[in-house]
Amino acid sequence: MNIDQYRAAFRACTLNISRHKPESIKTTLQRLADATSDDEQIDNYGSGELIEAFEREVAALLGKEAAVFMPSGTMAQPMALRIWADLARSDYVALHATSHLAMHEHNSYQVLWQLKGCELGEPHRVPLLADLQSAARNPLAAILLELPMREIGGQLPEWEELVKQSQWAREQGIKLHMDGARLWQCPAAYDKSLAEIAALFDSVYVSFYKDLGGIAGAMLLGSSDFIERTKVWKRRVGGNLYALFPYIIAAREGLAQHLDTLPQRRLQARWLAEQLNRLPGFNTWPAVPQTNMFRLRIRCQPEAFLTEGEQWMQQHKVALIPPPYRSDEDAIHCEINIGDAFDALSEDEWADWIKKFGQEMAGVLKA
Numbered sequence: 001m002n003i004d005q006y007r008a009a010f011r012a013c014t015l016n017i018s019r020h021k022p023e024s025i026k027t028t029l030q031r032l033a034d035a036t037s038d039d040e041q042i043d044n045y046g047s048g049e050l051i052e053a054f055e056r057e058v059a060a061l062l063g064k065e066a067a068v069f070m071p072s073g074t075m076a077q078p079m080a081l082r083i084w085a086d087l088a089r090s091d092y093v094a095l096h097a098t099s100h101l102a103m104h105e106h107n108s109y110q111v112l113w114q115l116k117g118c119e120l121g122e123p124h125r126v127p128l129l130a131d132l133q134s135a136a137r138n139p140l141a142a143i144l145l146e147l148p149m150r151e152i153g154g155q156l157p158e159w160e161e162l163v164k165q166s167q168w169a170r171e172q173g174i175k176l177h178m179d180g181a182r183l184w185q186c187p188a189a190y191d192k193s194l195a196e197i198a199a200l201f202d203s204v205y206v207s208f209y210k211d212l213g214g215i216a217g218a219m220l221l222g223s224s225d226f227i228e229r230t231k232v233w234k235r236r237v238g239g240n241l242y243a244l245f246p247y248i249i250a251a252r253e254g255l256a257q258h259l260d261t262l263p264q265r266r267l268q269a270r271w272l273a274e275q276l277n278r279l280p281g282f283n284t285w286p287a288v289p290q291t292n293m294f295r296l297r298i299r300c301q302p303e304a305f306l307t308e309g310e311q312w313m314q315q316h317k318v319a320l321i322p323p324p325y326r327s328d329e330d331a332i333h334c335e336i337n338i339g340d341a342f343d344a345l346s347e348d349e350w351a352d353w354i355k356k357f358g359q360e361m362a363g364v365l366k367a
Contacts, residue, residue, distance in 0.1 A: 002306040006323055009310040013319035017272065017350060020213045020258075020339035028215075032246065035253045042245040046231065050245055054252050058219055062204060063195030066227035069248060071239050073181060073207055073218040077101060078109040079233045080203045080220055081142050084175040088141035091116045094132065095144040097123040098151035100179065120144075126157045129164050136172060143169055146179035147186050147197070150335075153285040154182070154293035159190050166200035176200065181207040181218075185291040188263035202226070208247070211262060211292075212254030213339070217247035258340070265292035265338040268347075272338065275351055279358040281365040293337040299366040302327040308364050318353050330366065 010016075023031070043051035051069055059067040070076040078101060081093045093115050095101060101109045102117065109115045118138050121131035132143055145165070148154040157165070169176045178201040180186075186197055198204050203222040208214035220230050234240050269292040273284040281299035298305065298321070306324075313319055324332035342350075358365075 002303070002310060003323060006306045006310045006313075009313040010319045010323055012317070013313050014317045015344055015353075016319040016341045017353075018319075018322060018336045018338060019341055021341045021344070028250075029246075032249045032253065036249060042243045043248065045242060046234070046240050046244075051248050054248050055219070057252075058206070058255075059221055061194055062198040062206075062221050063193075064198060064204065064221040065224045067219050067221040068227050068230050068234065069244060069251075070205075070218045070220055070234065071241060071244070071247075072216065073100070073179075073205055074105055074108070075234075075237060075239050076205050076218050076220045077144070077177070077179060078105075078113040078115065079230060079237070080177050080205065080222075080226075081109060081115055081144065082113045083226065083229045083233065084142035084177065084203070085115060088139075088173075088175070090139040090141040092118055092138040092140050093142045093144060094118040094120045094135035094138075094140055096120045096127055096146065096149070098149065099144060099146060100150075100181070101144070103151065124152060126152070126155055127165075128157070128161065129168060132165055132168065136174065140172075140174045142175040142177050142202075144177045144179055145201075146181070148182055148189070148291045148293070150182065150293070153295040154185065154289060154291035155286060156186065156189055156290050159192065162200060175202040177202065178204045180204050182210055182291070182293070184211045184259055184262055185266065185293065188266045189290050208251035208254055211265075211337075211339070212251065212258045214250040214254040215247050217244065217251050261340065262292060265342070268292070268342050269294060269336070269338045271347060272336065272342075272350070275354050279354070279365070280362065280367040293335065296321070296334045296336055297331055298334070299331050300364050301330070301366075302332050304364040305332060305361070308361055312357065312360060316353075316356075320354060320357050 040050055055067040055069055085091050095117055097119050118135045120135050121127035148156045166176055183206050187194055206219050208217045269289045273289050273294055276282045277284055283297045285295040322334045324334050326333040
């Protein structure tokens, strides 16, 4: 399959309908340097005003007592679950089948962190209260819920359902942890503040390089006691790096630049899904996006689509369909996440390109 050539053509396009506009390394570093003041000092092993001020800022934004900056979510999330497991004296945690911990981390939460996973709900839908209750047949220390759920197209549970789940977990003495890698997308969908959403959870993880365009890095948030325990584990697993200032500055600037634009990105995602669903063989999941991301299934001849799509992008320098994350015998599956790259053209201009793409690729699409 010509996936590598397709990816190369995709990266070479000057216009991209999804994600953020790409930047050169030099431009990124210069922009971050310009965003610092002359008197700012680098952080040192997790201390210093640069990192501590940013932790306080994000903690206040999410309404939590404290926060700690982490190198990665892959380190942060099982750490949170391990802390809850130790306090509960139970190694059982519940998580959805599509959780990042289960799908993309080689089950490190079991292998390295000695946790026992209980599957939550069904793979193709959001968990319901009944699913939490069923998983609690084991002595659960914690339940991990992802908001929004990436692998099912950015879907969210209904707000009232989420409140019921939170109340039930607390009644049972089970800690609720949020995989909030893309939490920033949720306020517009729920019409709730970040703090109102985070209040339903005992601990929260957020990422800074996805919607916010940072370099890398994450944060764990919760009570002061939880964060003090996190800092101990952070040192144990080698996460307390000598300095993290490039990641902190990039996260700080990304939060300031992108957070307020996410409600508009959600509207743009809904508009784009409507346009794509008009093309033969195209179906978005969900049909109407709940957040600024969704999945896309294209019924086609995969080999022919990748070949023709590569040539189309080389000719027009416009990227509409990201490289697929999966291909079937008669379809490809893609993920679309709207960022500031969408702002390069108006909706009318994008609509013209989508129409042109549909017409010129009609030969490899299946109605």
